Amino acid sequence: MEETHEHLGARAAQLISAGSFFYHRGWMPATAGGLSARLDDHRMVITESGRNKGELGHDGLMMVDLDGNVLSPGKQPSAETFLHIILYRRSPRIGAVMHTHSVSATVLSRIVEGAELTLTDCEVLRTLPGIACRDASITLPIFGNDQDIPQLAAQVDDHMNRHPDTPGYLIEGHGFYTWGRDAAEARHHVEAFEFLFDCELQLRRLKP
Numbered sequence: 001m002e003e004t005h006e007h008l009g010a011r012a013a014q015l016i017s018a019g020s021f022f023y024h025r026g027w028m029p030a031t032a033g034g035l036s037a038r039l040d041d042h043r044m045v046i047t048e049s050g051r052n053k054g055e056l057g058h059d060g061l062m063m064v065d066l067d068g069n070v071l072s073p074g075k076q077p078s079a080e081t082f083l084h085i086i087l088y089r090r091s092p093r094i095g096a097v098m099h100t101h102s103v104s105a106t107v108l109s110r111i112v113e114g115a116e117l118t119l120t121d122c123e124v125l126r127t128l129p130g131i132a133c134r135d136a137s138i139t140l141p142i143f144g145n146d147q148d149i150p151q152l153a154a155q156v157d158d159h160m161n162r163h164p165d166t167p168g169y170l171i172e173g174h175g176f177y178t179w180g181r182d183a184a185e186a187r188h189h190v191e192a193f194e195f196l197f198d199c200e201l202q203l204r205r206l207k208p
């Protein structure tokens with residue numbers, strides 16, 4: 001079915017549902033975070049900037065092409081649109097991108113020494129079958145926060161050229177990005193990683 005501005009189809013419904021779930025888990029406070037899904041080779045549906053993701057309706061979503069051109073007249077896309085675009089451009093296997101601002105991701109991104117976080121020794125890692133986790137551990141890069149989104153997107157792209165299996169990344173003092181082949185898989189990744197971040201933070205509190 002051809003997607004129109006008024007009706008962005010099943011993908012929009014999946015983003016609305018994910019937004020509500022993440023907001024109510026406290027992973028998208030206020031208007032923070034962003035959600036998108038690929039529509040085809042050239043276009044995606046993405047959250048409008050400044051929307052509360054717990055109360056998203058179809059009017060809180062819009063179409064943007066993979067050059068960043070707005071296809072929904074009068075709407076302002078997420079300030080972080082290029083962090084979504086860079087991933088869709090990299091691989092046709094990426095069908096959805098999700099960005100959260102949870103307490104655990106934000107705190108961990110600030111207290112970890114070095115520019116990466118390794119998550120290990122947790123059964124939930126095994127719920128990520130599509131993700132390469134040799135020896136049951138996953139390492140996520142941590143990028144410095146930067147309001148220059150195209151510059152940050154270039155850093156992410158450069159990292160992924162060197163580490164193409166990267167399943168997500170943290171931005172210091174900001175939040176977390178992950179993705180999947182579709183919205184259901186990206187949501188699964190958010191849920192698993194947020195659990196892992198909570199565990200890691202608790203462990204660091206109990207065993208400093």
Ligand SMILES: CSC[C@@H](O)[C@@H](O)C(=O)COP(=O)(O)O
Nearest residue numbers: 031032033034049050051078079
């Ligand atoms: C005001 S919340 C922080 C925002 O700058 C940003 O980090 C974010 O995740 C949401 O931006 P948005 O433009 O609403 O998609």
Ligand SMILES: [Zn+2]
Nearest residue numbers: 033080099175
């Ligand atoms: Zn953000």
